[in-house]
Amino acid sequence: MxxxxxxxxxxxxxxxxxxxxxxxxxxxxxxxxxxxxxxxxxxxxxxxxxxxxxxxxxxxxxxxxxxxxxxxxxxxxxxxxxxxxxxxxxxxxxxxxxxxxxxxxxxxxxxxxxxxxxxxxxxxxxxxxxxxxxxxxxxxxxxxxxxxxIPKSLQGLVFRDYDPRALTVAKRIRADLHDAPSLATLAEEVNLSESRLEKLFKEQAGLPITQYRVRYRVFISTIIMALGYSITEAALLSGFSNSAHLSRCYRQVNGVTPSSTFLNPPYIDSVLDPSAISLVEPMLDGQPVF
Missing domain, CATH: 2.60.120.280 (Regulatory protein AraC)
Structure with a gap:
């Protein structure tokens, strides 16, 4: 923390x-x-x-x-x-x-x-x-x-089975923020046509593959900004081309800009779990995590 x-x-x-x-x-x-x-x-x-x-x-x-x-x-x-x-x-x-x-x-x-x-x-x-x-x-x-x-009687129950091919694609997207695999590559890796993969993933995740990728990049940028790094630093580290690109996508995902979240009063109190920090530590390349 x-x-x-x-x-x-x-x-x-x-x-x-x-x-x-x-x-x-x-x-x-x-x-x-x-x-x-x-x-x-x-x-x-x-x-x-x-x-x-x-x-x-x-x-x-x-x-x-x-x-x-x-x-x-x-x-x-x-x-x-x-x-x-x-x-x-x-x-x-x-x-x-x-x-x-x-x-x-x-x-x-x-x-x-x-x-x-x-x-x-x-x-x-x-x-x-x-x-x-x-x-x-x-x-x-x-x-x-x-x-x-969630009452203890419901914790651990399986209400819905997720298709392992959708889970594989989601994991691949999370692992490749900067070198985003194409839809054709993802489809080939799980032995589906591009159209079938698009339909399956949206059914399973509730949103298209491209939006899932953007959402995850925004999530990673949020962790980095919560650690005190600038919007520009967070943008480049999480796979966006620049701070304007991040701001536009952040607003699409959250309805607000990153500057209004982290830079304007009332200043937000960010508390990070070690599991979140572990996601971004390899990207920080030796930079201090305070």
């Missing part, structure tokens, strides 16, 4: 960002999260203070404190209205059982969106604790939130 600004032990009223090797958790007020964007990861949104207004398939607005959103949904202001509430946004691990486990407990309101976690009070209490108290270990913080979100 590290933070280049050494602010882990300050009382956390600033937005807090916790990053693991496959998951991210944002805890705070989304004053700048106004631009519409298409989700590239499954999200569990929890309103810690205030309420969410979520539009149902019938066009009515449902008031809730918890909302599960799949990958591939375009988040418009009228789809999920947070009214600048204090939120916990849990970016779920790709190709995991988390989304299905959560969906099995909640109520679907249309377009793959689910609301009303059965134990909202416990979830809100857990995320509020992680937001406001010093983080002893990132493993403990993750455990506190996940135990509230």
């Amino acid at each position: 590290t933070n280049k600004n050494n602010s882990n032990h300050l009382p956390c009223k600033r937005p807090r960002l916790l990053i693991w090797s496959r998951e991210v958790m944002f805890l705070g007020t989304c004053f700048s999260r106004q631009e519409p964007y298409r989700t590239t990861q499954e999200l569990m949104v929890v309103c810690l203070q205030g309420s969410l207004g979520v539009k149902s398939a019938r066009g009515t607005t449902i008031s809730t404190r918890t909302c599960l959103i799949p990958a591939g949904v375009r988040l418009e202001p009228d789809l999920v209205e947070n009214r600048q509430a204090v939120l916990g946004i849990y970016f779920l691990a790709p190709f995991s059982q988390d989304h299905a486990a959560l969906a099995s407990q909640m109520t679907e309101i249309g377009s793959g969106i689910f609301c009303h976690h059965p134990d909202e009070a416990a979830v809100i209490r857990a995320m509020t604790q992680v937001r406001n108290q010093p983080v002893t270990t990132t493993r403990e913080a993750r455990s506190v939130v996940r135990d509230a979100l």
Whole structure:
């Protein structure tokens, strides 16, 4: 666990960002999260203070404190209205059982969106604790939130089988940030036609291969910027051509720019798990990790 600004032990009223090797958790007020964007990861949104207004398939607005959103949904202001509430946004691990486990407990309101976690009070209490108290270990913080979100009776269950060919392609993409293999190469490696691979991957991941690659590069750049490196450094290290390229893709993935996340007040309190740092250490090539 590290933070280049050494602010882990300050009382956390600033937005807090916790990053693991496959998951991210944002805890705070989304004053700048106004631009519409298409989700590239499954999200569990929890309103810690205030309420969410979520539009149902019938066009009515449902008031809730918890909302599960799949990958591939375009988040418009009228789809999920947070009214600048204090939120916990849990970016779920790709190709995991988390989304299905959560969906099995909640109520679907249309377009793959689910609301009303059965134990909202416990979830809100857990995320509020992680937001406001010093983080002893990132493993403990993750455990506190996940135990509230997913009952032990559901943990470890397999709700969905993932095709090993899609998993192979995802792993290959993650391993080659700078030398991105072509669709033809990926298809050949898993013995599929290009069109069949494109269809299979989107079914499994919820987004096309090209968007998955961009999402992962943005994720890696987020870890690097959370360590205190500049946007330009993060862009080049994570496979973008320059800082403008990263900013454009970051906004497409997150609805905000990296500068508004890391460089503008209220300055975010970034807390990184060792598993996240291990992903970027080879890229830093001996540069210090504070």
